[in-house]
Amino acid sequence: MTTDHREAAPPVTPGGAAPRRKDPGRRPSEPADPKAAKRAARRSRRYRWDIRYSPYAFILPFFLFFAAFGLFPLLYTGWASLHQVSLSRPNEMEWVGFDNYTRLWDDEFFWNALQNTFTIGVISTVPQLLMALGLAHLLNYKLRGSMLYRVAILTPYATSVAAAALVFAMLYGRDYGMINWALGLVGIDNIDWQSGTWTSQFAVSSIVIWRWTGYNTLIYLAAMQSIPNDLYESASLDGASRWQQFRHITLPSLRPTILFTIVVSTIGATQLFGEPMLFGGGGAEGGASGQYQTLGLYLYEMGWFNRHLGRASAIAWTMFLLLIVIGLVYWVLSRWVGRSSGEED
Amino acid sequence: MRNEAIARRTHRRRTRALTMGVTGVLAVSLLAACSSDSDDDSDGQITLRVGVFGQFGFEEAGLYDEYMELNPDITIEQDSVTELADYIAQLRTRLGQNSGLADIQAIEVGNIAEMTNELSDAWVDFNEYENVDPSHFMPFKVGQATDPDGRLIGLGTDIGPTGVCYRTDYFEAAGLPTDPEEVGALFADWESYLDVGEQFQADGPEGISWTDSAPGLFNAVVSGYEERYTNAAGETVYQESQGVSDAWDLAVEASERGLTNQQQQFTDDWNRAIANGAFATFSACPSWMLGHIAAQAGDEGQGLWNVAASPTPSNWGGSFIGVPEAGEHRDAAVELAAWLTAPEQQARLFSERGSYPSSAEAQQLPEVLNATNPYFGDAPIGQFFSAAAAEIPSSPIGPNDQVIQDSISQGLVQIDAQGESPESAWESVVSSLDNALAE
Numbered sequence: 153m154t155t156d157h158r159e160a161a162p163p164v165t166p167g168g169a170a171p172r173r174k175d176p177g178r179r180p181s182e183p184a185d186p187k188a189a190k191r192a193a194r195r196s197r198r199y200r201w202d203i204r205y206s207p208y209a210f211i212l213p214f215f216l217f218f219a220a221f222g223l224f225p226l227l228y229t230g231w232a233s234l235h236q237v238s239l240s241r242p243n244e245m246e247w248v249g250f251d252n253y254t255r256l257w258d259d260e261f262f263w264n265a266l267q268n269t270f271t272i273g274v275i276s277t278v279p280q281l282l283m284a285l286g287l288a289h290l291l292n293y294k295l296r297g298s299m300l301y302r303v304a305i306l307t308p309y310a311t312s313v314a315a316a317a318l319v320f321a322m323l324y325g326r327d328y329g330m331i332n333w334a335l336g337l338v339g340i341d342n343i344d345w346q347s348g349t350w351t352s353q354f355a356v357s358s359i360v361i362w363r364w365t366g367y368n369t370l371i372y373l374a375a376m377q378s379i380p381n382d383l384y385e386s387a388s389l390d391g392a393s394r395w396q397q398f399r400h401i402t403l404p405s406l407r408p409t410i411l412f413t414i415v416v417s418t419i420g421a422t423q424l425f426g427e428p429m430l431f432g433g434g435g436a437e438g439g440a441s442g443q444y445q446t447l448g449l450y451l452y453e454m455g456w457f458n459r460h461l462g463r464a465s466a467i468a469w470t471m472f473l474l475l476i477v478i479g480l481v482y483w484v485l486s487r488w489v490g491r492s493s494g495e496e497d
Numbered sequence: 498m499r500n501e502a503i504a505r506r507t508h509r510r511r512t513r514a515l516t517m518g519v520t521g522v523l524a525v526s527l528l529a530a531c532s533s534d535s536d537d538d539s540d541g542q543i544t545l546r547v548g549v550f551g552q553f554g555f556e557e558a559g560l561y562d563e564y565m566e567l568n569p570d571i572t573i574e575q576d577s578v579t580e581l582a583d584y585i586a587q588l589r590t591r592l593g594q595n596s597g598l599a600d601i602q603a604i605e606v607g608n609i610a611e612m613t614n615e616l617s618d619a620w621v622d623f624n625e626y627e628n629v630d631p632s633h634f635m636p637f638k639v640g641q642a643t644d645p646d647g648r649l650i651g652l653g654t655d656i657g658p659t660g661v662c663y664r665t666d667y668f669e670a671a672g673l674p675t676d677p678e679e680v681g682a683l684f685a686d687w688e689s690y691l692d693v694g695e696q697f698q699a700d701g702p703e704g705i706s707w708t709d710s711a712p713g714l715f716n717a718v719v720s721g722y723e724e725r726y727t728n729a730a731g732e733t734v735y736q737e738s739q740g741v742s743d744a745w746d747l748a749v750e751a752s753e754r755g756l757t758n759q760q761q762q763f764t765d766d767w768n769r770a771i772a773n774g775a776f777a778t779f780s781a782c783p784s785w786m787l788g789h790i791a792a793q794a795g796d797e798g799q800g801l802w803n804v805a806a807s808p809t810p811s812n813w814g815g816s817f818i819g820v821p822e823a824g825e826h827r828d829a830a831v832e833l834a835a836w837l838t839a840p841e842q843q844a845r846l847f848s849e850r851g852s853y854p855s856s857a858e859a860q861q862l863p864e865v866l867n868a869t870n871p872y873f874g875d876a877p878i879g880q881f882f883s884a885a886a887a888e889i890p891s892s893p894i895g896p897n898d899q900v901i902q903d904s905i906s907q908g909l910v911q912i913d914a915q916g917e918s919p920e921s922a923w924e925s926v927v928s929s930l931d932n933a934l935a936e
């Protein structure tokens with residue numbers, strides 16, 4: 153695209169009947185008549201434009217779609233969050249300023265949802281990433297049929313959240329669930345998983361862990377395989393054990409990857425919605441006393457069940473701002489960790 | 498050679514133009530998809546679209562085909578959205594934008610108050626049409642679809658008159674009568690329903706609960722009152738309502754006397770409890786629940802269930818159809834809506850789909866009145882539900898009734914399954930409703 157061979161190598165037309173070029177030695181930069189010079193200038197201008205602007209045209213579709221389905225909803229939600237809007241009449245907005253935000257401060261249900269989101273996020277993300285790291289380390293060894301394991305470990309990720317959550321809801325059933333049946337075999341009475349705060353949050357977390365561990369494992373595995381082998385070789389020559397190799401070679405090399413998975417998991421945990429909703433049988437209340445209602449569920453309940461679109465939008469934007477704050481904290485942390493470990497070296 | 502160069506350049510330009518063009522077409526078609534298209538054909542043919550949710554039944558019962566045969570110049574197309582929640586979200590958006598609406602739209606009873614209050618002006622008033630005669634509907638059904646200004650915005654399709662469903666084999670084992678007449682006589686009021694329950698749990702099969710859930714009982718009791726969550730003036734009155742406080746007390750009592758299976762209705766666990774026969778009665782068992790029980794309990798439950806008169810029969814569920822003002826063929830749509838909800842068609846929907854008619858006239862047609870249910874031991878459900886329907890109170894309903902009932906149900910689950918005290922559960926109901934109902 154960036155080179156033009158037209159002048160340099162005139163193609164032979166079939167039949168060879170085309171007239172010969174009058175002056176083959178002339179360059180476009182030294183034209184004979186002003187008309188040709190103009191044409192040449194126009195042409196070269198077009199090529200410059202082509203080179204400079206066509207890439208934008210090629211990525212334009214993405215930005216058009218992003219503007220329509222990403223940016224516009226984001227801005228519109230922000231606009232709606234400053235109004236009192238009913239879902240029944242979304243076109244009639246009444247300006248209320250930042251009321252919808254300030255009222256969240258006194259909203260016990262918001263804080264409950266925030267706390268649930270945090271605890272479910274921690275008890276799902278931390279074990280999940282630790283397990284993924286361990287599994288990736290194991291899969292990184294030369295194993296017979298390693299491809300099979302890798303595919304198997306990614307299967308939960310390919311399962312739809314609805315299917316997974318429904319199966320788990322059945323497993324955690326109070327009277328007829330398999331988990332309570334198994335516990336019954338060792339003499340433990342039926343647990344009402346859904347009614348308890350910790351039991352229900354544990355159950356929801358287990359769905360998240362089951363679905364996402366494989367995904368993170370593969371990301372870690374990919375990163376591990378890009379670590380040069382000679383590092384391990386020289387380390388083992390120096391007498392480093394497997395564990396020492398893992399701690400001093402694998403982990404430091406994985407640092408950017410780990411940070412990436414932590415960021416992605418945090419975003420996922422903050423927006424957690426499908427798992428708790430389906431675990432509760434499709435309602436947005438997240439348990440009779442909201443014991444596993446996440447921010448996503450509260451937002452949905454506020455907008456689509458209570459029909460307060462403005463308040464729901466404010467919750468949505470608060471979640472968005474929360475994620476930005478978390479992102480900044482991670483960024484600062486990663487720089488700090490990077491610098492301090494850099495000094496160590 | 499020159500030609501070749503030009504050809505190549507134009508080719509390249511054409512490719513570029515094509516890329517741009519495709520992008521443009523995509524963008525334009527995207528926009529076009531949002532705007533509605535006209536259904537008019539040139540030869541006087543009219544296409545009417547009907548928007549429904551789930552398996553609404555009109556198409557399944559062959560009503561569209563029959564209408565199209567009677568009216569050759571009309572073509573009917575149906576758009577069905579599987580989930581009611583998705584359907585109502587879409588309907589609200591389209592009513593707000595006044596576009597994309599079908600000529601006839603179905604409205605579930607849970608949303609009818611929202612339509613008669615906030616969105617009434619988006620619907621045509623059936624009273625203005627001389628060819629619509631709403632007098633054959635049950636009065637309460639007409640009342641539910643009438644807005645504060647007296648405009649009738651929906652015609653009733655089906656209703657859900659309630660009885661009490663019970664397991665005959667368990668009743669027999671507990672030494673209770675099994676004949677519906679005698680069982681109905683046992684349940685003189687809800688207090689005696691609970692007393693029989695206590696007797697049942699003492700004498701009956703081991704580990705079988707009397708009823709499924711506290712919220713289910715609450716729903717059964719509160720629905721029998723004239724005033725529930727909203728008064729005739731449209732104000733939210735759940736905190737002062739006699740019906741709510743009586744029903745709450747009874748549900749709490751049932752829970753405290755250990756008569757419930759601590760279920761939550763319409764969950765997977767609840768369905769499995771029905772299949773496993775974990776409880777003996779449904780305190781509110783509308784006509785459509787018979788189908789749900791049969792589906793969950795399967796062949797093994799055949800002939801085990803029966804239905805007896807409720808202490809206070811009431812209505813649970815049912816739908817309407819309305820004609821949006823934005824429609825192009827409002828007159829034709831009104832005509833079709835009136836035909837679809839006419840007694841003969843309602844009777845046919847009952848025979849084919851089991852939807853109990855909201856038309857009092859249809860209820861008296863022989864194919865409805867003489868209907869029996871083979872799964873329920875050939876119970877004369879036609880007679881039974883027509884008697885129950887006659888006792889349905891005409892309660893005012895408000896746009897927030899669903900939110901209120903849902904919160905109260907959660908409060909009862911807190912008592913029933915989480916061991917919360919009734920006082921603190923009620924407090925949490927009120928505080929959650931204060932939050933949910935605040936604008």
